[in-house]
Amino acid sequence: xxxxxxxxxxxxxxxxxxxxxxxxxxxxxxxxxxxxxxxxxxxxxxxxxxxxxxxxxxxxxxxxxxxxxxxxxxxxxxxxxxxxxxxxxxxxxxxxxxxxxxxxxxxxxxxxxxxxxxxxxxxxxxxxxxxxxxxxxxxxxxxxxxxxxxxxxxxxxxxxxxxxxxxxxxxxxxxxxxxxxxxxxxxxxxxxxxxxxxxxxxxxxxxxxxxxxxxxxxxxxxxxxxxxxxxxxxxxxxxxxxxxxxxxxxxxxxxxxxxxxxxxxxxxxxxxxxxxxxxxxxxx
Numbered sequence: 001x002x003x004x005x006x007x008x009x010x011x012x013x014x015x016x017x018x019x020x021x022x023x024x025x026x027x028x029x030x031x032x033x034x035x036x037x038x039x040x041x042x043x044x045x046x047x048x049x050x051x052x053x054x055x056x057x058x059x060x061x062x063x064x065x066x067x068x069x070x071x072x073x074x075x076x077x078x079x080x081x082x083x084x085x086x087x088x089x090x091x092x093x094x095x096x097x098x099x100x101x102x103x104x105x106x107x108x109x110x111x112x113x114x115x116x117x118x119x120x121x122x123x124x125x126x127x128x129x130x131x132x133x134x135x136x137x138x139x140x141x142x143x144x145x146x147x148x149x150x151x152x153x154x155x156x157x158x159x160x161x162x163x164x165x166x167x168x169x170x171x172x173x174x175x176x177x178x179x180x181x182x183x184x185x186x187x188x189x190x191x192x193x194x195x196x197x198x199x200x201x202x203x204x205x206x207x208x209x210x211x212x213x214x215x216x217x218x219x220x221x222x223x224x225x226x227x228x229x230x231x232x233x234x235x236x237x238x239x240x241x242x243x244x245x246x247x248x249x250x251x252x253x254x255x256x257x258x259x260x261x262x263x264x265x266x267x268x269x270x271x272x273x274x275x276x277x278x279x280x281x282x283x284x
Contacts, residue, residue, distance in 0.1 A: 004203035008229055011207040014222035022223050026276045046176035046260050065122055073118045076118075098167040181220045182228040182281055185210045186274050189232030197240025202233035223283070227277045235270035237263050 009016055084105025087098055103109060104131060123133045179187070189206035206229050214220050237244050239255070246259040 004200035005226065005230055005235065007067060007204045007205040008226050011204070011211050012222045012226055014226050018223040020228050022227055022280070025280070026273055030273045030276065033272050034265050035092070038265055038268055041260055042264065046257055057170060065126060069121050069125075073114065073121055076117055077107075077110045077114040080113060081105050081107055083110075180216045180278075181210065181217060181225055182274070182278055184213065185225055185229040186232035189229045190235045190270070192237070193233050194236050195240075197238065197242070197244075199233040199241075199243075203230055206232065221281050224277045224281045228274055231270045231273040231277065232268075234273075236265045237266040 005019075008014075009019055057060075082105065085103045087101045087105065090098070090101075092167060095243075104113065119133055122137075124130075185206055188209055189202045192205050193202035210225070210229065214225070238259070239245075244258060244262060247253070248255065249260045253261070
């Protein structure tokens with residue numbers, strides 16, 4: 001339930017179910033290529049200049065959590081956030097129940113609940129004491145301060161670019177080009193992504209730009225158009241992107257290493273997803 005994707009689906013008036021179906025078909029091979037395949041390739045070509053920041057807390061446990069528990073902790077916030085999406089469609093339910101579900105489905109509350117669930121399932125249940133969990137939390141929170149400052153500065157710069165009319169300028173540049181709708185959406189989203197650094201802004205802005213252009217076109221697959229726009233919004237992550245700095249800080253990389261790994265991976269992800277979507281569009 002990414003806000004950018006949901007907004008783009010609404011702007012294009014695409015079918016959510018079909019978008020999810022196409023996304024699954026496209027995402028699996030894309031993730032394999034941009035993930036383990038690229039990871040194996042690039043790992044031999046990146047020589048770390050320093051050791052990454054490693055948590056040194058002695059987290060004594062009785063054993064490792066099960067696979068089900070491990071995946072549950074990861075997907076729990078997503079499942080909880082889905083509540084805020086499905087609640088409006090539950091019909092006539094008591095207002096207190098509706099408000100409770102919407103409250104739990106709020107992203108901040110969903111993440112908070114999932115954090116406490118992780119404390120229990122990955123901590124207490126695995127034999128950790130409250131002092132060990134406290135030390136782990138302190139180790140994890142320490143790098144967040146600098147990350148928040150970097151993200152805040154990047155967000156401010158992004159907003160400056162948006163307010164100066166970058167999206168409008170790109171729209172004027174592309175509206176007279178005779179391109180495939182999918183290619184047009186991919187390029188527009190990519191340009192906005194590079195300019196602003198935000199995938200969400202690139203996805204929603206590009207959808208708003210491309211939508212009126214395709215209104216008088218026939219045979220446009222709106223579901224694949226959503227995916228093409230989303231693919232373009234991922235390319236060339238750089239210093240304007242909050243995700244760039246989060247990866248850099250959490251994994252203990254320098255800027256050069258982050259460009260070689262994260263930026264290259266995001267760009268590969270973008271182009272592979274678009275290529276598969278373009279091929280599917282030509283077949284169906």
